[in-house]
Amino acid sequence: xxxxxxxxxxxxxxxxxxxxxxxxxxxxxxxxxxxxxxxxxxxxxxxxxxxxxxxxxxxxxxxxxxxxxxxxxxxxxxxxxxxxxxxxxxxxxxxxxxxxxxxxxxxxxxxxxxxxxxxxxxxxxxxxxxxxxxxxxxxxxxxxxxxxxxxxxxxxxxxxxxxxxxxxxxxxxxxxxxxxxxxxxxxxxxxxxxxxxxxxxxxxxxxxxxxxxxxxxxxxxxxxxxxxxxxxxxxxxxxxxxxxxxxxxxxxxxxxxxxxxxxxxxxxxxxxxxxxxxxxxxxxxxxxxxxxxxxxxxxxxxxxxxxxxxxxxxxxxxxxxxxxxxxxxxxxxxxxxxxxxxxxxxxxxxxxxxxxxxxxxxxxxxxxxxxxxxxxxxxxxxxxxxxxxxxxxxxxxxxxxxxxxxxxxxxxxxxxxxxxxxxxxxxxxxx
Ligand code: C2E
Ligand code: MG
Ligand code: MG
Numbered sequence: 343x344x345x346x347x348x349x350x351x352x353x354x355x356x357x358x359x360x361x362x363x364x365x366x367x368x369x370x371x372x373x374x375x376x377x378x379x380x381x382x383x384x385x386x387x388x389x390x391x392x393x394x395x396x397x398x399x400x401x402x403x404x405x406x407x408x409x410x411x412x413x414x415x416x417x418x419x420x421x422x423x424x425x426x427x428x429x430x431x432x433x434x435x436x437x438x439x440x441x442x443x444x445x446x447x448x449x450x451x452x453x454x455x456x457x458x459x460x461x462x463x464x465x466x467x468x469x470x471x472x473x474x475x476x477x478x479x480x481x482x483x484x485x486x487x488x489x490x491x492x493x494x495x496x497x498x499x500x501x502x503x504x505x506x507x508x509x510x511x512x513x514x515x516x517x518x519x520x521x522x523x524x525x526x527x528x529x530x531x532x533x534x535x536x537x538x539x540x541x542x543x544x545x546x547x548x549x550x551x552x553x554x555x556x557x558x559x560x561x562x563x564x565x566x567x568x569x570x571x572x573x574x575x576x577x578x579x580x581x582x583x584x585x586x587x588x589x590x591x592x593x594x595x596x597x598x599x600x601x602x603x604x605x606x607x608x609x610x611x612x613x614x615x616x617x618x619x620x621x622x623x624x625x626x627x628x629x630x631x632x633x634x635x636x637x638x639x640x641x642x643x644x645x646x647x648x649x650x651x652x653x654x655x656x657x658x659x660x661x662x663x664x665x666x667x668x669x670x671x672x673x674x675x676x677x678x679x680x681x682x683x684x685x686x687x688x689x690x691x692x693x694x695x696x697x698x699x700x701x702x703x704x705x706x707x708x709x710x711x712x713x714x715x716x717x718x719x720x721x722x723x724x725x726x727x728x729x730x731x732x733x734x735x736x737x738x739x740x741x742x743x744x745x746x747x748x749x750x751x752x753x754x755x756x757x758x759x760x761x762x763x764x765x766x767x768x769x770x771x772x773x
Contacts, residue, residue, distance in 0.1 A: 385429065390425070390426075390429040390430070393422075393425060394422045394425055394426045394429075394434075394438055395422075396422075397418075397419075397421050397422025397425060398419070398422050398438070398441060398442060398445060400418070401416070401418040401419045401421070401422065401442065401445070401446070402445045402446075404418055405418070405445075405446060416442075416446040416468065419442035419445070419446055419472060420472070420475060422438055422442065423435060423438050423439050423442055423472055423475060423476040423479070424475070424476070424479050426438040426476070427476050427477075427479035427480035427483060428479065428480075428483045431480050431484065431487075432476075432477055432480035432481070432484075435473075435476030435477060435479065435480045436473060436476060436477065438476065439469070439472035439473040439475070439476040439477075440469065440472075440473065442469075442472050443465070443468060443469025443472050443473070444469075446468060446469075446472075447465035447468065447469065496552050496555065499549065499552040500552055500553075500555075500556050500558060502538075503536075503549055503552065503553055503558050504558065506536055506538065507558070507561050507562075507565070511536055511537045511538065511539070512534060512535070512536050512537075512562065512565060513534075513535055513536075513537060513569075513741075514532040514533065514534060514535070514566065514569055514570060514573070514741065515532070515533045515535050515738035515739060515740060515741075516530035516531065516532055516533070516573075516591075516738060516739050516740075516741060516744050517530060517531045517533060517731060517736060517737065517738040517739065518530050518731070518735055518736045518739070518744070518747055519531060519592070519709065519729050519730070519731045520729065520730045520731065520735050521728065521729055522722060522723055522726070522727055522728060522729065522730060523728065527589070527735075527747060527748070528587070528589060528590065528729070529589045529590035529591060529592060529624070529729075530589060530590075530591055530592070530744065531591075531592040531593075531594075531626070531731060531738075532566060532569075532570045532573075532591055532592065532593045532594075533545075533546070533594070533738045534546055534550075534562060534566060534594075535738075536548070536549055550562075550596070554596050554597075554598055559596055559598045559599060560598070560599065560602055563595055563596070563599040563602070563605070563608075564608055566593050566594070566595075567593065567608050567609055567612050568608075568612050570591045570593045570623070571591075571612040571613060571615070571616045571618055571623065572612075572616055573591065573741055574588075574589070574590075574591040574616065574618055574622055574623070575616035575617060575618055577589055577744065577745065577748055578618065578622065580745055580748060580749070581748060584749055586748070586749075588622060589622075589748060590621070590622045590623065590624055590650070591622065591623060591624070592623075592624035592625070592626050592652060593623070593624070593625060593626065594626045594627075594654065595625055595626070595627060596631075597627075597628075597630060597631045597634060597637075600627065600631055600634070600636075600637055600640045600641070601634065601636045601637070601640065605640055605643075605644075606640065606643035606644055606646075606647060609623070609625075609644065609647060609649060610647050613647070613649075619648075620647050620648030620649045621648060621649070621650060623649045623650065624649065624650040624651070624652050624672075624673065625644060625649055625650070625651055625652065626652045626653075626654040626675065627651065627652070627653060627654060628653070628654050628655055629653055629654075629655070629656065629665075632653070632665040632669055633665075637669075638668075638669070641669050641670060642670065645670035650672040650673060651669070651670060651671050651672055651673070652671070652672065652673035652674070652675055652709070653666075653671055653673070653674050653675065654675045654711075655675065655677040655678070655711075656674040656675055656676055656677060656697065657676050657677045657680040657693065657694070657697055658677040658679055658680065663700070666700075666704055666706070667704070671706060672706060672707060673706060673707040673708070673709060674697065674701050674706050674707070674708055674709070675709040675710075675711050676694060676697060676708065676709065676710045676711065676727070677711070677712075678711050678712025678732075679712075680693065680694060681694075681710050681711060681712045681713055681718060681732070682712060682714070682718075684717075684718050684721050685715060685717040685718050685721060691721065691725070694710075694725055695725055698725050698726055698727065702726075707728045707729065708726075708727045708728050708729070709727065709728065709729040709730070709731060710722050710725075710727045710729070710730045710731070710732070711730075711731045711732060712731075712732045712733075713730045713731065713732030713733075713734045713735065714732050714733050714734050715734060716734070718732070718734065719734055
């Protein structure tokens with residue numbers, strides 16, 4: 343488990359384009375047309391080019407053997423033209439149609455040798471038909487190409503994620519969370535990363551959307567639960583050996599994780615395996631999860647286990663206050679966008695103040711995330727946020743960078759962690 347990152351959020355819930363295979367009442371002919379289209383589009387550039395060339399050669403040979411171009415056989419040329427149109431679009435269709443026109447016309451060896459070469463008009467008419475049909479096909483196929491290409495991109499990415507999971511390329515980074523009252527770090531948020539063999543370290547924005555469109559998000563969820571608990575136990579042992587309070591770990595789960603029936607069981611068995619008290623684990627969920635009808639039993643089960651539940655990115659989207667009472671929530675995380683407006687937009691400050699009041703009257707903890715500047719930290723203290731998290735304090739760290747911070751974090755320490763705890767030792771902005 344190791345390394346740094348960027349950001350994601352919106353779109354994490356979006357589903358893949360399913361227009362290709364509508365669920366209800368799809369006719370077999372539609373299915374056949376679409377799957378044929380999909381195999382053409384999915385074919386590699388080289389294979390498709392070779393098939394087109396082969397199609398032209400076969401058409402020419404059959405025409406030759408059939409005695410020349412002046413019969414029905416030249417219709418075979420439509421096959422490579424249509425393939426080129428479907429795979430490469432109108433430009434390629436035009437080239438292949440013109441080539442077919444030349445091959446099928448007066449240049450056909452048999453016609454010339456037999457003295458039956460077609461007249462120029464017939465040759466031109468045939469070529470015009472080839473071009474026309476090729477362009478019509480390209481025009482018909484192009485609107486369907488985008489979803490097909492998008493679906494194939496997703497399929498390839500799913501395959502790659504599956505391979506990455508098999509090769510243990512996914513790992514967690516941990517971003518420390520600072521307690522305003524205790525003036526020390528009290529927890530971490532685990533953030534998934536993918537050490538891709540070709541593209542380097544990827545952040546959730548690069549793969550979570552695709553994973554959430556398939557069952558892969560369950561594998562990622564299981565991995566995160568197991569690895570975060572394993573790591574939390576290590577740090578708990580370390581903290582206890584130093585006579586310090588253990589840190590809690592917050593993990594992110596997606597909506598699809600929440601409706602997985604074994605979720606509570608997985609969490610319970612990971613806590614048990616690592617001898618962790620449940621309050622050392624916080625599960626962060628976005629507001630959209632709470633709008634799901636099936637969410638309530640899962641949330642109740644998690645609450646029953648004793649783990650903490652947090653609403654991530656609160657204060658944007660469609661923050662509905664109704665669910666704050668309905669669901670067993672412990673923490674609100676103020677959205678990064680709102681926090682970033684705090685130091686220059688009075689209305690953002692008013693809104694944040696209102697949310698803090700609301701949280702305190704409901705007995706909820708408040709976390710400000712995405713804190714980047716000294717001014718935001720001061721406002722955070724002023725607004726009485728319980729916890730703060732952001733690049734001002736530390737970026738998401740590799741697991742091996744965390745113990746130094748854990749051991750250095752004593753009560754009343756300086757607000758800023760030593761520079762070495764920030765990536766590249768950079769000093770964070772002060773304004
Ligand atoms: P989030 O849970 O709201 O996590 C905070 C994101 O903001 C993280 O991006 C973090 O690197 C970034 N961040 C933290 N402090 C600052 C700051 O001061 N300034 C700026 N500009 N950004 C900051 P990351 O790691 O790319 O994660 C993005 C989102 O992906 C997370 O948003 C979370 O919703 C999702 N995610 C991350 N890990 C997991 C996971 O293991 N499972 C699931 N289902 N979702 C995850
Ligand atoms: Mg989060
Ligand atoms: Mg967030």
